[in-house]
Amino acid sequence: MTQANTTVTPEQQLDLYRFMLLDRIVEDTMTKLFRQNKIVGGLYSSLGQEAISVGTTYALEKRDWIAPMIRNIGGLLVKGVRPRDIFTQHMARFTSPTQGKDGTSHFGDLKNLHIVSPISMLGDLIPVMTGVAMAGRYLGQNIVALTWIGDGGTSTGAFHEGLNLAAQQRASLVLVIENNQWAYSTPVGRQVPIKHLADRAKAYGVRAFITDGNDVEAVFSTAREAVRLCRAGEGPIVIEAKTMRMRGHAQHDAAEYVPKGMFDHWKRRDPIETYERKLADAGVLTEKKKRQIFEGINAVIEEDRAFAENSPFPQPELAEGPIYHEGPLPIEPLWNRPVAEVTPPRSSVKPEWRVSGNGDFQMDAIEGVHNEQDQGSSRLGAAVPQPSPAGNSGRSGSKGNGAGRSPSKRVTKPARGRK
């Protein structure tokens, strides 16, 4: 792998700072609303984790897709969601994206922003976003799908099924593991017997990076490299971002199970305060600029909070549905490759049983076990032939993606530490 691009322009720096600040102020505002009993359900905080949502989403282009989890408000904001949508969602108003049918960050936008709504069951977004990436490749869109999972969510079956399918399909999926060290009350050491959750990727022959989740430029640079690799057909990529959940699981949880010293330690590493100092020292963030950013954010927040508070609840009849979609789809397939490539001329439907590239005889499937034992067990997985649809059809838009590439190169790459 070539050295990742770590250059961040002053303009990008100010963007990253502004989005993190916006995220925090949006969530601070919701904490106030929660205490005023204006939030209908639970409220989950991404305090201290803003750099991850913001830094990863900032590495994407408009055509790319994200699927947020509960602590990824920052990603939604970077993608273009307005704070008013986040307020109205939490306040269950008719003006919210789901018209009050669901709350929190559970909403999406297929057509414009390319956001897939999450559900509460952890890990389910990983196969779904793998499918988004697969469809993107099939349609020739060269898009990247990005989603997040917590340290706790990496133990679900959907995580493993999804990541394995993504690997088998060479899907352009960026999977960001936000290791905030706590799954509700259970510390990561009591969830898994491994130090780095990025190591889970090795089992699937997937390249993984580890990054400092409280350093927004490190997160952004890592994500940018992951996106570049995915776009080049080198996906999927796992990023483990190490951070700390600075609140309880939700507002009701005082997190008394967390050692106080741990909060103190991570408070000193606050992603926004440290970045503010860095940009101020570099002369990028002047006092005047800082004031401008604050004022700009506060104006939007005031307006959107008022909008949300003045919004009506939905009419009860809305509960009745519809449950099925009638009429045309919101998005028709957008073909960025010749459709002729996937539509053969009409002919006989006679079954054929032999297809080239399926299960080619490989001597090292067994011999490899003996030869490679010293180098760890990962070679075992690498010896399995991986017929990639793109690789075997010979019609793929993304070159270097498929059977021609040696899978073993992937798995012997160590996770790259940034600390």
Next chain:
Amino acid sequence: MPQVTLLEAVRQALFEEMERDPAVVCIGEDIGVYGGAFKVTAGLLERFGWERVIDTPISETAIIGAACGMSYLGLRPVCELQFVDFIACCFNQLTNFVAKSFYLWGAPVPMVVRAPSGGGVHGGPFHSQNPEMYFAHTPGLKVVYPSTPYDAKGLMKSAIRDNNPVLFFEHKALYRRIKDDIPEGDYSVPLGKAAVRREGRHLTIATYAAMTHASMEAAAELAKEGIEAEVLDLRTIQPLDTDAILNSVKKTNRLLIVHEDTRFGGVAGEISAVVFEKAFDDLDAPVRRVTALDTPVPYSPPLEERFLPQMHDIVNAARDLARY
């Protein structure tokens, strides 16, 4: 018109829809080179290539999830589960993600999940089940369960063209047992419409899938005794064609419901409730049910035979009902 099996009818529907619409792709386990456990997808790979006939690892959750994601970009994936029993492995992805997507955030999921189902072939407890009611009970899903090759092809085309998630049950005992005349060229059978298989005036037998054939045999037996049973094939469980059921009951005034699914919480209970609510005054007798036992599907042939509703069970229940 050529005579084809139900299996071939489904295969033709897949072929023709894939030829018609490049947005249609198939995804599942062993559906490519092997052509699927029952050979329903045989020849698709050779015809349409790896990009449209996608072999997956043994990961039902990943299959359903990926198909859902593909549908968000406008594709129309058709998933194959090797046996419908394995739908339990992706229950969450189907009932929480796929089924709720449109209602909650307005994202339709135009995908089909097709799977061999049902008993009578001594497949044992994990290859013989009829889990349709878990999904008929889940708002947002459609559930189709054809009994004839003609319907299987026409309903599959409707399912693929539908903009909602459709579970498509293919009774494996019917795969090769029955043949139908199927017209050449394109036709479809609408979802949510039942079909009267046999007209009658003494009682209605509402049923679906393999039990349609058992009910038809029973009706022939009953006719020898002068009892004319009307056989109504539901074809789709969700949405349920309640109009067709009510119309038939208004004509015959007696209702027997037959299904291969277990009794408690089966669709017979739901149909009974609808008829009591909407056509109580038309009934001359209590609604009767013939169903499987409330047990797992046992393996040994005498046990499975006892478990499954038999033709003579239907005849006996219908005779009692007609004489009530």
